[in-house]
Amino acid sequence: MKVLLESVEQVEELLVAHGYIAERSLCTAVFLALRLERPLFLEGEAGVGKTEIAKTLADALSRPLLRLQCYEGIDRQTALYDWNYARQLLHIRLREAGKGDHEDESWEERVEKEVYSERFLLRRPLLQAISTTPAPVLLIDEVDRSDVEFEAFLLELLAEFQVTIPELGTIHATEKPLVILTSNRTREMHDALKRRCLYYWIDYPTIEKELRIVTEHVPNLAQSLTRSLCLFIQRLREEPLYKVPGLAETIYFAQALEALHVRVLDEAVLCDTIGCLLKYRDDLELLTGEQGRARVAHLLAEV
Ligand SMILES: Nc1ncnc2c1ncn2[C@@H]1O[C@H](COP(=O)(O)OP(=O)(O)OP(=O)(O)O)[C@@H](O)[C@H]1O
Ligand SMILES: [Mg+2]
Numbered sequence: 564m565k566v567l568l569e570s571v572e573q574v575e576e577l578l579v580a581h582g583y584i585a586e587r588s589l590c591t592a593v594f595l596a597l598r599l600e601r602p603l604f605l606e607g608e609a610g611v612g613k614t615e616i617a618k619t620l621a622d623a624l625s626r627p628l629l630r631l632q633c634y635e636g637i638d639r640q641t642a643l644y645d646w647n648y649a650r651q652l653l654h655i656r657l658r659e660a661g662k663g664d665h666e667d668e669s670w671e672e673r674v675e676k677e678v679y680s681e682r683f684l685l686r687r688p689l690l691q692a693i694s695t696t697p698a699p700v701l702l703i704d705e706v707d708r709s710d711v712e713f714e715a716f717l718l719e720l721l722a723e724f725q726v727t728i729p730e731l732g733t734i735h736a737t738e739k740p741l742v743i744l745t746s747n748r749t750r751e752m753h754d755a756l757k758r759r760c761l762y763y764w765i766d767y768p769t770i771e772k773e774l775r776i777v778t779e780h781v782p783n784l785a786q787s788l789t790r791s792l793c794l795f796i797q798r799l800r801e802e803p804l805y806k807v808p809g810l811a812e813t814i815y816f817a818q819a820l821e822a823l824h825v826r827v828l829d830e831a832v833l834c835d836t837i838g839c840l841l842k843y844r845d846d847l848e849l850l851t852g853e854q855g856r857a858r859v860a861h862l863l864a865e866v
Pocket of ligand 1: 583584612615810811
Protein backbone atom coordinates (compact mmCIF):
# COMPACT_ATOMS: atom_id res chain seq x y z
CA MET A 564 0.00 0.00 0.00
CA LYS A 565 1.37 3.39 -1.02
CA VAL A 566 2.01 5.72 1.90
CA LEU A 567 0.97 9.27 1.01
CA LEU A 568 2.37 12.11 3.02
CA GLU A 569 0.36 15.31 3.13
CA SER A 570 2.50 17.49 5.35
CA VAL A 571 5.94 18.02 6.85
CA GLU A 572 4.51 17.00 10.25
CA GLN A 573 3.51 13.64 8.81
CA VAL A 574 7.03 13.08 7.53
CA GLU A 575 8.40 13.88 10.98
CA GLU A 576 5.95 11.53 12.70
CA LEU A 577 6.64 8.72 10.27
CA LEU A 578 10.41 9.03 10.64
CA VAL A 579 10.20 9.11 14.43
CA ALA A 580 7.89 6.09 14.41
CA HIS A 581 10.64 4.27 12.51
CA GLY A 582 13.41 5.37 14.85
CA TYR A 583 14.86 8.28 12.89
CA ILE A 584 15.00 11.64 14.61
CA ALA A 585 15.05 14.55 12.18
CA GLU A 586 14.81 18.30 12.54
CA ARG A 587 11.97 20.09 10.81
CA SER A 588 14.18 21.47 8.04
CA LEU A 589 15.28 17.95 7.08
CA CYS A 590 11.67 16.72 7.18
CA THR A 591 10.74 19.62 4.90
CA ALA A 592 13.46 18.61 2.43
CA VAL A 593 12.15 15.02 2.44
CA PHE A 594 8.57 16.19 2.01
CA LEU A 595 9.56 18.34 -0.97
CA ALA A 596 11.63 15.59 -2.53
CA LEU A 597 8.56 13.37 -2.43
CA ARG A 598 6.09 16.01 -3.50
CA LEU A 599 8.18 17.55 -6.30
CA GLU A 600 9.69 14.20 -7.31
CA ARG A 601 13.17 15.64 -7.08
CA PRO A 602 16.31 13.83 -5.95
CA LEU A 603 17.51 14.76 -2.47
CA PHE A 604 21.22 15.44 -2.18
CA LEU A 605 22.48 15.00 1.36
CA GLU A 606 25.90 16.16 2.42
CA GLY A 607 27.46 16.03 5.83
CA GLU A 608 30.30 14.63 7.89
CA ALA A 609 30.63 10.90 8.49
CA GLY A 610 28.10 9.23 10.73
CA VAL A 611 25.46 11.97 10.86
CA GLY A 612 22.60 9.88 9.45
CA LYS A 613 22.77 10.34 5.67
CA THR A 614 22.53 6.67 4.73
CA GLU A 615 20.18 5.86 7.57
CA ILE A 616 17.47 8.26 6.43
CA ALA A 617 17.23 6.52 3.04
CA LYS A 618 16.91 3.12 4.75
CA THR A 619 14.33 4.49 7.17
CA LEU A 620 12.30 6.10 4.40
CA ALA A 621 12.18 2.88 2.38
CA ASP A 622 10.97 1.08 5.45
CA ALA A 623 8.49 3.77 6.47
CA LEU A 624 7.06 4.22 2.98
CA SER A 625 6.94 0.43 2.37
CA ARG A 626 9.04 0.83 -0.73
CA PRO A 627 11.94 -1.37 -1.81
CA LEU A 628 15.39 0.05 -1.11
CA LEU A 629 17.88 -0.05 -3.95
CA ARG A 630 21.38 0.90 -2.97
CA LEU A 631 24.17 1.88 -5.26
CA GLN A 632 27.40 2.15 -3.31
CA CYS A 633 29.73 4.41 -5.28
CA TYR A 634 33.49 3.99 -5.44
CA GLU A 635 36.36 5.17 -7.58
CA GLY A 636 36.10 3.51 -10.96
CA ILE A 637 32.39 2.61 -10.74
CA ASP A 638 31.01 2.37 -14.27
CA ARG A 639 27.73 2.03 -16.14
CA GLN A 640 27.90 -1.77 -16.23
CA THR A 641 27.98 -1.95 -12.45
CA ALA A 642 25.41 0.75 -11.94
CA LEU A 643 22.94 0.30 -14.77
CA TYR A 644 22.93 -3.01 -16.58
CA ASP A 645 25.12 -5.69 -18.02
CA TRP A 646 24.62 -8.76 -20.12
CA ASN A 647 24.96 -12.20 -18.61
CA TYR A 648 27.80 -13.26 -20.88
CA ALA A 649 28.17 -16.76 -19.44
CA ARG A 650 24.49 -17.56 -20.02
CA GLN A 651 24.56 -15.96 -23.45
CA LEU A 652 27.50 -18.14 -24.42
CA LEU A 653 25.80 -21.25 -23.11
CA HIS A 654 22.67 -20.38 -25.04
CA ILE A 655 24.65 -19.95 -28.25
CA ARG A 656 26.40 -23.31 -27.70
CA LEU A 657 23.06 -25.05 -27.12
CA ARG A 658 21.56 -23.44 -30.19
CA GLU A 659 24.61 -24.45 -32.22
CA ALA A 660 24.35 -28.02 -31.00
CA GLY A 661 20.72 -28.15 -32.13
CA LYS A 662 21.40 -26.41 -35.38
CA GLY A 663 20.27 -28.39 -38.42
CA ASP A 664 21.86 -28.27 -41.87
CA HIS A 665 18.78 -26.61 -43.26
CA GLU A 666 19.25 -23.40 -41.18
CA ASP A 667 19.31 -20.32 -43.38
CA GLU A 668 21.31 -17.13 -43.04
CA SER A 669 18.79 -15.53 -40.71
CA TRP A 670 19.70 -18.14 -38.05
CA GLU A 671 22.57 -16.01 -36.75
CA GLU A 672 20.39 -12.94 -36.63
CA ARG A 673 17.73 -14.85 -34.68
CA VAL A 674 20.21 -16.16 -32.15
CA GLU A 675 21.71 -12.70 -31.71
CA LYS A 676 18.26 -11.30 -31.03
CA GLU A 677 17.62 -14.05 -28.49
CA VAL A 678 20.83 -13.44 -26.54
CA TYR A 679 20.19 -9.70 -26.40
CA SER A 680 16.74 -10.10 -24.91
CA GLU A 681 15.49 -9.33 -21.37
CA ARG A 682 16.23 -12.93 -20.39
CA PHE A 683 19.96 -12.27 -20.44
CA LEU A 684 19.84 -8.75 -19.05
CA LEU A 685 21.34 -8.18 -15.62
CA ARG A 686 19.53 -5.24 -14.07
CA ARG A 687 21.78 -3.25 -11.78
CA PRO A 688 20.38 -0.78 -9.19
CA LEU A 689 19.81 2.19 -11.52
CA LEU A 690 17.90 0.17 -14.09
CA GLN A 691 15.98 -1.63 -11.34
CA ALA A 692 15.09 1.78 -9.89
CA ILE A 693 13.27 2.88 -13.03
CA SER A 694 11.62 -0.44 -13.73
CA THR A 695 10.38 -1.50 -10.27
CA THR A 696 6.92 -0.90 -8.87
CA PRO A 697 6.08 0.39 -6.39
CA ALA A 698 8.67 3.08 -7.09
CA PRO A 699 11.59 2.29 -4.83
CA VAL A 700 13.87 4.46 -2.74
CA LEU A 701 17.11 4.68 -4.67
CA LEU A 702 20.10 5.39 -2.47
CA ILE A 703 23.15 6.54 -4.42
CA ASP A 704 25.54 6.37 -1.52
CA GLU A 705 28.83 8.28 -1.28
CA VAL A 706 28.53 9.69 -4.77
CA ASP A 707 31.62 11.85 -4.14
CA ARG A 708 33.76 8.71 -4.45
CA SER A 709 32.76 8.17 -8.06
CA ASP A 710 34.61 9.75 -11.00
CA VAL A 711 33.53 12.84 -12.88
CA GLU A 712 32.50 10.73 -15.92
CA PHE A 713 30.14 8.70 -13.78
CA GLU A 714 28.70 11.87 -12.30
CA ALA A 715 27.94 13.12 -15.82
CA PHE A 716 26.19 9.86 -16.59
CA LEU A 717 24.12 10.15 -13.40
CA LEU A 718 23.13 13.63 -14.41
CA GLU A 719 21.61 12.30 -17.58
CA LEU A 720 19.70 9.61 -15.76
CA LEU A 721 18.39 11.94 -13.04
CA ALA A 722 17.22 14.46 -15.61
CA GLU A 723 15.27 12.02 -17.75
CA PHE A 724 14.54 8.98 -15.57
CA GLN A 725 14.96 6.92 -18.68
CA VAL A 726 17.61 4.64 -20.07
CA THR A 727 18.31 3.54 -23.60
CA ILE A 728 19.62 0.05 -24.11
CA PRO A 729 20.68 -0.14 -27.78
CA GLU A 730 19.49 -3.73 -28.21
CA LEU A 731 16.17 -3.28 -26.37
CA GLY A 732 15.13 0.34 -26.75
CA THR A 733 14.28 3.02 -24.20
CA ILE A 734 12.97 2.23 -20.75
CA HIS A 735 11.07 5.02 -18.95
CA ALA A 736 10.27 5.11 -15.27
CA THR A 737 6.50 4.77 -14.94
CA GLU A 738 6.72 6.11 -11.41
CA LYS A 739 9.76 8.12 -10.36
CA PRO A 740 11.79 6.59 -7.55
CA LEU A 741 12.67 8.67 -4.50
CA VAL A 742 16.36 9.29 -5.13
CA ILE A 743 18.68 10.07 -2.24
CA LEU A 744 22.28 10.91 -2.99
CA THR A 745 24.79 11.16 -0.19
CA SER A 746 28.23 12.69 -0.09
CA ASN A 747 30.96 13.08 2.51
CA ARG A 748 32.45 15.87 0.43
CA THR A 749 35.72 14.14 -0.34
CA ARG A 750 35.33 16.16 -3.52
CA GLU A 751 32.96 18.92 -4.53
CA MET A 752 30.15 17.70 -6.79
CA HIS A 753 29.40 19.53 -9.98
CA ASP A 754 26.86 22.36 -9.87
CA ALA A 755 24.90 20.72 -12.68
CA LEU A 756 24.22 17.69 -10.49
CA LYS A 757 23.31 19.79 -7.46
CA ARG A 758 20.99 21.91 -9.58
CA ARG A 759 18.82 18.92 -10.33
CA CYS A 760 18.48 18.05 -6.65
CA LEU A 761 17.16 19.47 -3.44
CA TYR A 762 20.17 20.04 -1.24
CA TYR A 763 20.45 19.50 2.48
CA TRP A 764 23.46 19.65 4.76
CA ILE A 765 23.12 17.33 7.77
CA ASP A 766 25.11 18.86 10.56
CA TYR A 767 26.38 17.23 13.71
CA PRO A 768 23.35 16.91 15.98
CA THR A 769 22.39 19.41 18.62
CA ILE A 770 22.52 18.11 22.19
CA GLU A 771 18.74 17.62 22.22
CA LYS A 772 18.80 15.59 19.01
CA GLU A 773 21.76 13.50 20.12
CA LEU A 774 20.10 12.76 23.47
CA ARG A 775 16.93 11.59 21.73
CA ILE A 776 18.86 9.37 19.33
CA VAL A 777 20.99 7.75 22.02
CA THR A 778 17.94 7.21 24.21
CA GLU A 779 16.21 5.59 21.24
CA HIS A 780 19.15 3.29 20.44
CA VAL A 781 20.32 2.48 23.99
CA PRO A 782 17.18 2.86 26.10
CA ASN A 783 18.52 1.00 29.12
CA LEU A 784 21.40 3.33 29.79
CA ALA A 785 20.73 5.60 32.81
CA GLN A 786 19.44 8.97 31.60
CA SER A 787 22.08 10.87 33.62
CA LEU A 788 24.87 8.86 31.95
CA THR A 789 23.34 9.33 28.51
CA ARG A 790 23.31 13.05 29.15
CA SER A 791 26.94 13.12 30.35
CA LEU A 792 28.22 11.17 27.40
CA CYS A 793 26.30 13.29 24.88
CA LEU A 794 27.56 16.49 26.50
CA PHE A 795 31.08 15.10 26.51
CA ILE A 796 30.91 14.27 22.80
CA GLN A 797 29.50 17.69 21.99
CA ARG A 798 32.50 19.26 23.78
CA LEU A 799 34.88 16.82 22.09
CA ARG A 800 33.63 17.99 18.69
CA GLU A 801 34.97 21.45 19.48
CA GLU A 802 38.50 20.06 19.95
CA PRO A 803 40.98 20.30 17.06
CA LEU A 804 40.63 16.63 16.10
CA TYR A 805 41.48 15.10 12.75
CA LYS A 806 38.29 13.02 12.81
CA VAL A 807 35.51 14.25 15.04
CA PRO A 808 33.13 11.52 16.33
CA GLY A 809 29.78 11.27 14.53
CA LEU A 810 26.49 9.87 15.77
CA ALA A 811 27.53 6.33 14.97
CA GLU A 812 30.42 6.70 17.43
CA THR A 813 28.14 8.18 20.09
CA ILE A 814 25.88 5.15 19.78
CA TYR A 815 28.81 2.67 19.96
CA PHE A 816 30.10 4.54 22.97
CA ALA A 817 26.73 4.37 24.73
CA GLN A 818 26.49 0.65 23.91
CA ALA A 819 29.99 0.10 25.28
CA LEU A 820 29.14 1.89 28.53
CA GLU A 821 26.02 -0.24 28.87
CA ALA A 822 27.93 -3.46 28.20
CA LEU A 823 30.53 -2.49 30.82
CA HIS A 824 27.83 -1.58 33.38
CA VAL A 825 29.35 1.86 33.77
CA ARG A 826 27.46 4.24 36.04
CA VAL A 827 29.55 7.40 35.87
CA LEU A 828 31.67 8.77 33.05
CA ASP A 829 35.13 9.45 34.50
CA GLU A 830 38.73 9.53 33.32
CA ALA A 831 39.35 5.84 33.95
CA VAL A 832 36.27 4.78 31.97
CA LEU A 833 37.16 7.13 29.16
CA CYS A 834 40.73 5.90 29.00
CA ASP A 835 39.49 2.31 28.47
CA THR A 836 36.78 3.14 25.96
CA ILE A 837 38.15 6.07 23.97
CA GLY A 838 38.66 3.73 20.99
CA CYS A 839 34.87 3.84 20.47
CA LEU A 840 35.12 7.55 19.75
CA LEU A 841 38.51 8.30 18.27
CA LYS A 842 40.03 6.19 15.50
CA TYR A 843 43.24 8.08 14.72
CA ARG A 844 46.48 7.89 16.64
CA ASP A 845 47.04 11.65 16.46
CA ASP A 846 43.62 12.24 17.97
CA LEU A 847 44.27 9.71 20.71
CA GLU A 848 47.58 11.39 21.49
CA LEU A 849 45.87 14.74 21.81
CA LEU A 850 43.92 13.36 24.77
CA THR A 851 46.71 11.38 26.41
CA GLY A 852 49.97 12.55 27.94
CA GLU A 853 50.03 15.13 30.68
CA GLN A 854 48.47 17.96 28.70
CA GLY A 855 45.89 15.68 27.13
CA ARG A 856 44.79 14.29 30.49
CA ALA A 857 44.34 17.79 31.87
CA ARG A 858 42.23 18.55 28.77
CA VAL A 859 40.07 15.47 29.36
CA ALA A 860 39.64 16.37 33.03
CA HIS A 861 38.52 19.82 31.95
CA LEU A 862 36.03 18.40 29.43
CA LEU A 863 34.67 15.94 31.95
CA ALA A 864 34.26 18.65 34.57
CA GLU A 865 31.85 20.38 32.21
CA VAL A 866 29.54 17.41 31.84
N1 LIG B 1 18.70 11.09 12.97
C1 LIG B 1 18.96 9.87 13.41
N2 LIG B 1 18.07 9.18 14.11
C2 LIG B 1 18.37 7.95 14.55
N3 LIG B 1 19.54 7.31 14.36
C3 LIG B 1 20.47 7.95 13.66
C4 LIG B 1 20.23 9.25 13.13
N4 LIG B 1 21.32 9.65 12.48
C5 LIG B 1 22.20 8.65 12.58
N5 LIG B 1 21.71 7.63 13.30
C6 LIG B 1 22.43 6.40 13.65
O1 LIG B 1 23.80 6.67 13.40
C7 LIG B 1 24.36 5.65 12.59
C8 LIG B 1 25.21 6.29 11.52
O2 LIG B 1 24.40 6.88 10.55
P1 LIG B 1 24.69 6.73 9.00
O3 LIG B 1 25.36 5.45 8.69
O4 LIG B 1 23.45 7.04 8.29
O5 LIG B 1 25.73 7.92 8.80
P2 LIG B 1 26.28 8.50 7.44
O6 LIG B 1 26.03 9.97 7.51
O7 LIG B 1 25.76 7.76 6.29
O8 LIG B 1 27.83 8.22 7.64
P3 LIG B 1 28.95 7.88 6.53
O9 LIG B 1 29.23 9.19 5.87
O10 LIG B 1 30.10 7.40 7.38
O11 LIG B 1 28.40 6.84 5.63
C9 LIG B 1 23.23 4.87 11.99
O12 LIG B 1 23.49 3.50 12.10
C10 LIG B 1 22.02 5.21 12.82
O13 LIG B 1 21.75 4.16 13.69
MG1 LIG C 1 26.65 6.53 4.88
